[in-house]
Amino acid sequence: MNDRQSPAAPFTELVNLASRLLGAGVVATNEDTFADAENLLVAKPAEFRAHTFGHKGQIMDGWESKRRRGVSAEQPHPTDEDHDWAIVRLGVAGRIHGVIVDTAHFTGNYPETGAVQAASIPGHPSVEELADAQWTDLVPRTALRGNTAHEFAVTDPTRYTHVRLVIWPDGGVARLRVHGEVLPDPRDLEGLSFDLAAQEYGGVAEAASDRYFSSPHNLNAPGRATVMGEGWETRRRRDKANDWVQIALAGGGEVLAAEVDTTHFVANAPGWADLVGYDASHGGDPATDAEGWFELLPRTRLQPDTRHRLRLSAGRAVTHVRINVYPDGGLARLRLTGRLTEAGRAALALRWFNALPAVEAAQALAEAGLSGGEAITLAAARPLATPAELTAAVAALQPADGPDGTETSRRAAAVWRLLGV
Structure with a gap:
């Protein structure tokens, strides 16, 4: 799971x-x-x-x-x-x-x-x-x-x-x-800005207030919606609350711009929307920690059948983003352009590394600079849950380190190049 x-x-x-x-x-x-x-x-x-x-x-x-x-x-x-x-x-x-x-x-x-x-x-x-x-x-x-x-x-x-x-x-x-x-290859994303919410990089629409007419998974699907049914649409609200979708990003990152797309939603677009973020990299749970959410985009007027391109102020890192729509309605797509933080890139890379077949993991380590024997040994030590566990596994590699620490430093540098941790 x-x-x-x-x-x-x-x-x-x-x-x-x-x-x-x-x-x-x-x-x-x-x-x-x-x-x-x-x-x-x-x-x-x-x-x-x-x-x-x-x-x-x-x-x-x-x-x-x-x-x-x-x-x-x-x-x-x-x-x-x-x-x-x-x-x-x-x-x-x-x-x-x-x-x-x-x-x-x-x-x-x-x-x-x-x-x-x-x-x-x-x-x-x-x-x-x-x-x-x-x-x-x-x-x-x-x-x-x-x-x-x-x-x-x-x-x-x-x-x-x-x-x-x-x-x-x-x-x-x-x-x-x-x-x-x-599980994208983190080497392909190194130094790039991309859509942190996109399915193709690992974004998941993991929760929604309503999915009566269509799925929230359409929000971060590839490409543009060609008809209204390819977006996310809620039933009509008869109370004073609002609808929302929560997306787990591909990795922890800084969101720089958003595109809130109401294309094809003419008579049923939301009137307003805002974006809030959450950083779960320190162990919090966005599902239960209501106080941990913070504003990324204030409540903003939306127009029907329109791609709204909105720049966000550079600021805090997020692992999750929730779009709130007021009071209800439908969106075609949500794009969240940004860049991974060092911690986000490392977490993504560690998930990727742990899931590689042993031969591929060893090959990737060898290409990064470890010897063949070191690469095989470190690949066999997986899964490694945290960067600290990875660092300890690198330090435990044989042969034993010299008095100046050069062997440990060399191996750590090689793993850093590959995983960024």
Whole structure:
């Protein structure tokens, strides 16, 4: 579970790492004669239109492979191990908390069993490199039912970049969803200003006062909303309170500017909005510590169907931001441009480092300047909960330090370059 997410929240409340909006794609499949594997990632629920036939049969909104056959008239049936597969590049790498394998509308043609595997393959691997990768079972081979959204919780703490859906012996799956915690490579964000609230960097809309018409997760989704339904909209209030959404940022940082976007909300935009921040880096809980919140943007008049670009005064670091709207209504997007603090960058880097596969962690340490043996030893000491634990693990590396402390200093400097702690 995302350590910034409410313990009671289901994994479906986390970001879909296999979203095309985030850049996900089907990069390889062994078979999709009946229906394209790319349909697995379509954002909207699968549809079925009876008696819509193409040259290959009923047109299905999903991935469907052809019927497998045996090797001869004497052996007409497929073997127990015959299977089909599709590999998905996640839009953003992260720790997977749950997957959904949805066989919607596949009733007489769904797979008998299925599995979901994952791999971490840095860079931009070829199909051949994907085939040679080490794949780990997230969901072991299990029985599937027709016309069913199968939800599988995942406890593997590793950061992955790709998943592979495997079905036995053949058949169709409508949709694949991969929900989890985004874990960007901190080296890619070094020194940059970016949208600290964005899903693609790890921002999570973790709480909201109301989600009657649409989800608060739309607020920090990629791109611009194309219709009102792609934003966040509340029901009409009949009391004197207000509505709000709370976002856990990608990391602790300083918010420099905000964009409050009411595009497409013409007759139902809020009248006003303000922003408040909270810094949980010292152990506070934004859900219970009402006194810990402080103003980032005073209550500001909003116009319908408008992108409001607002500069904020440089000031305190925040890990969470809450937008309050008065009294109710809808927003298309919220953008919070800023930069990570040193502490925020270090915390993000430590989460990333702890979740890397051992080989990748050791390679990253070696590239930062540790020897091969030191890198392997330090990678094996994970997980490291705090920068202090990391510092202690660095100091414990062998060989023993010399009288001038040069070995410890050299190793610490190498880790600092990588993790910023």
